[in-house]
Amino acid sequence: xxxxxxxxxxxxxxxxxxxxxxxxxxxxxxxxxxxxxxxxxxxxxxxxxxxxxxxxxxxxxxxxxxxxxxxxxxxxxxxxxxxxxxxxxxxxxxxxxxxxxxxxxxxxxxxxxxxxxxxxxxxxxxxxxxxxxxxxxxxxxxxxxxxxxxxxxxxxxxxxxxxxxxxxxxxxxxxxxxxxxxxxx
Numbered sequence: 622x623x624x625x626x627x628x629x630x631x632x633x634x635x636x637x638x639x640x641x642x643x644x645x646x647x648x649x650x651x652x653x654x655x656x657x658x659x660x661x662x663x664x665x666x667x668x669x670x671x672x673x674x675x676x677x678x679x680x681x682x683x684x685x686x687x688x689x690x691x692x693x694x695x696x697x698x699x700x701x702x703x704x705x706x707x708x709x710x711x712x713x714x715x716x717x718x719x720x721x722x723x724x725x726x727x728x729x730x731x732x733x734x735x736x737x738x739x740x741x742x743x744x745x746x747x748x749x750x751x752x753x754x755x756x757x758x759x760x761x762x763x764x765x766x767x768x769x770x771x772x773x774x775x776x777x778x779x780x781x782x783x784x785x786x787x788x789x790x791x792x793x794x795x796x797x798x799x800x801x802x803x804x805x806x
Contacts, residue, residue, distance in 0.1 A: 652710070654678060657688070666763040667753050670746065673697070676713030680720045680731050682738035684709075684778055685746050687767035694775030709775075712782045719793040726792040734785035741777050745770055 658670040669688040674681040686693065700710040720727035749770035752758070758766055 652676070654681070654683070656683075658685075663750060664753065664759065664763070666759050667750065667767055674713070675710040677717035677721070680717035681713045682735045682778070682782070684738060684774065685742045686771045686774060687746070687749070690764055690768045690771060692768060694772050696775045696779050697771075706783065706786065709778065709782065712786055716782070716786055716789050719789045723789070723793045723796055726796070727789045730785050730788040730792070734781055738778055738781050741781070742774050745773050745777070 652675065654674045656672040658672060660668045660670065666689060667687060670685045671688040672683050672685050674683045684697075686697065692698075696707070696709050700708045704711045704715070706712045706715070716731070720731050749766060753763055753766055
C-alpha cells in the first residue's frame with residue numbers, strides 16, 4: 622500500500638493531495654493471492670510450494686504449503702458463505718476489516734503476525750525437506766509427509782491467526798463510540 626511514500630492511504634504524514642492517489646495491490650476486495658515456487662534443488666515429488674494469502678494484502682499473511690498433495694487442511698480449503706473463524710479466508714477478512722478501521726493501533730500486531738506465520742511456515746517446510754532428504758522419501762510416502770507438514774502449518778497458522786484476531790478485536794473494541802470507563806463517572 623505504498624508504505625513510506627506520499628501515496629500511503631494509512632500514513633498520517635502524507636500530503637492529502639497524493640494520499641490514496643495510486644491504487645495499491647492490497648485493496649479491500651482482495652480475496653486470494655498465490656505464488657507458485659518451483660524449487661529446482663529439491664526432489665521432483667516435493668519441489669513445488671504454493672504460497673497463498675486470503676483477504677486484503679495489507680493485513681493477511683503469506684503462507685507456504687506443499688502443492689504435490691492429495692488433500693489440503695480444511696482450515697485453508699473449506700470456505701463456506703457463512704462467516705466463520707473456522708476458515709482462514711474469513712478470519713483474514715475479519716482481521717482486515719477491523720485493522721483497517723484502527724490501523725495505527727493494529728499495525729504492529731498485524732506485522733508481527735505476518736512475520737511469524739512466514740517464519741514458522743518456512744521452518745516447517747525446511748524440516749520437512751530435511752526429513753524427505755534424510756529418509757529418502759518419494760512417491761506416496763513423500764506425499765504423506767508433505768500433507769503432514771501442511772497440517773502442521775495449518776495448525777500453526779490457525780493459532781497465530783486466532784491470536785492476532787483477538788488482539789485486533791480488542792484494539793477495535795476499545796475505539797467503539799459507546800466506550801466508557803469508570804473514570805468517566
